[in-house]
Amino acid sequence: MLTVRKSSERGHANHGWLDSFHTFSFAGYRDPEWMGFGALRVINEDRIAPGAGFPTHRHQDMEIVTWVLAGALEHKDSLGNGGVIRPGEVQRMRAGHGIAHSEYNASATEPVHLLQIWIEPDTDGLEPGYEQIAFAPASLQGRLRLIASSDGREGSVTIHQDATIHAGRLAAGDRVSLALAPGRRAWLQVATGRIKVQGYPLEAGDAVAIRFESGTKIEALEASELVVFDLA
Incomplete structure (x- = not known):
């Protein structure tokens, strides 16, 4: 079963320095039908103005993953x-039992465009931690590359949850397959571009929840970037 979440249906907050779209309920945006998807709790698509950002603030008991699409984040x-x-x-x-951080656009002239992702950990009160890994551009092209996992395999960052995150950049006409083990579900977020999933067209900001399927076929209609979550 495929359930589409259109970009235009997301929550939206424009603070001037921050233009943010919320796939799931977040801050002042509440939709009881979209509180999360399994352990996946937040996907915020943020655009931060040059020189602006989030001042120091605290988090607790959350795995926070950042994937930058354009620009640079400090x-x-x-x-x-x-x-x-x-x-x-x-x-x-890893917010664990408590961590404080700040996130600022590293450029004084160009905006930064990113996805901020929150995944609920399988254990509360963990020791806070941090990882940052760079991937060779070729390893992301034309495929879905593992970027986060519970065990850090294939050079991915570790998340304290039975989940994986893959990212990929597809050229127009590229086709990839997404396989799901029995009992698993997936969330596919179109970060940029346009694709088809099982023949259904999706645009940047759109997403699709995949349940009770063994997998699905993805085709890029133009240059696109995808982030895919495999969840229990």
Whole structure:
């Protein structure tokens, strides 16, 4: 069964410095039908103005994954980690029993476009932690590349949950298959471009929940970037 979540149906908040679309209920946006999908709790598509960002604030008991689509994001946290995240790099911050961090656009002239993802951990009160991994551009092209997993396999960051995240960049005409083991479900987020899933057209910001299927076929109608979640 495929359930489409259209981009235009998402929650939206424009604060001037931040233009954010909420796939699931978040902050002042509440929709009881879209509170999350399994352990996947948040997918926010954020555009942050040059030089602006989130001042230091705290999180607890959440696996927070950042995937930058364009531009650069500067990170600092209470563990002493700091750095800049660019397209093709994944950041995982384990909030655990508590962590404070800030996220700012690293450019004074160009906006940064990103997906902020929250996954509920399978255990509360974990020790906070941080990972940032860069992937070779070729490893993301024409396929779905593993970027996060419970065991860190294939060079992915680790998340404390029975879940995986794949990302891929497809050229027009590229076709990929998504396989699902029995009892698993998937969420496919179209980050950029246009694709077809089982022949159904989807645009940037659209998503599809996949349940009770052994897999699905994906075709890019133009250059596109996808993020796919495999969940219990």
